[in-house]
């Protein structure tokens with residue numbers, strides 16, 4: 001296929017992906033894009049990238065499948081323990097104090113780029129374990145990968161994916177099923193899974209916490225800034241943002257405050 005995927009077609013497909021999603025494939029990532037494109041073309045029984053690009057331009061449904069095919073969906077439960085230490089020891093106590101003092105006993109959290117669900121399920125379990133009794137938990141989880149979202153919604157994980165979950169969480173919030181584990185409805189029902197492309201505003205409001213980890217790395221700076229601004233506008237006036245530990249807003253002109261805790265760094269919208 002490399003013969004057919006000449007530089008001009010590669011650039012056009014790359015530009016198309018960027019304009020539809022913010023995902024940026026650099027020259028050094030060309031082989032990854034090529035192999036994912038090849039797989040999609042094989043599924044469609046064609047080997048002509050130029051005519052496939054024409055199809056993408058006129059068929060938004062195929063564009064959805066293609067974006068799904070080119071994403072990296074690697075994730076795991078309790079990914080980055082330092083983030084969860086920060087969540088449990090800094091974020092939750094602060095929000096309980098702040099919101100509790102206003103008589104608001106609810107937490108709204110968004111996992112943006114949730115992949116197959118391990119992150120929003122971890123967040124829901126952690127909130128359930130660490131919030132005082134009677135607090136309401138609302139979790140939104142979104143991704144543009146339809147395949148990943150289907151797995152996320154099912155909430156079933158083979159034993160090989162069940163790593164890093166503390167024993168007390170595993171026994172309390174999962175049932176064993178076949179050769180794997182099924183998340184219990186008590187957690188699953190706290191989460192609303194949605195298809196959403198981060199290039200666009202999700203229209204969410206008054207969020208207390210946003211997790212968007214290991215997603216921004218696939219965007220260029222302009223696309224990152226666009227997403228970060230959407231997050232800022234969708235958050236409450238006293239709210240927290242977690243991004244991946246290899247990601248940073250350093251040098252980006254944003255309104256977020258950098259917060260350093262004893263466990264990890266994160267960002268805050270601290271207007272009140």
Ligand SMILES: C[S@@+](CC[C@H](N)C(=O)[O-])C[C@H]1O[C@@H](n2cnc3c(N)ncnc32)[C@H](O)[C@@H]1O
Nearest residue numbers: 021071074075113115143144145197198213214
């Ligand atoms: C590497 S996974 C990270 C999953 C999880 N946040 C974590 O840190 O474990 C990145 C996810 O971002 C999603 N993604 C990439 N670009 C996106 C976009 N424009 N809109 C929504 N989701 C996107 C991918 O489909 C993928 O599931």
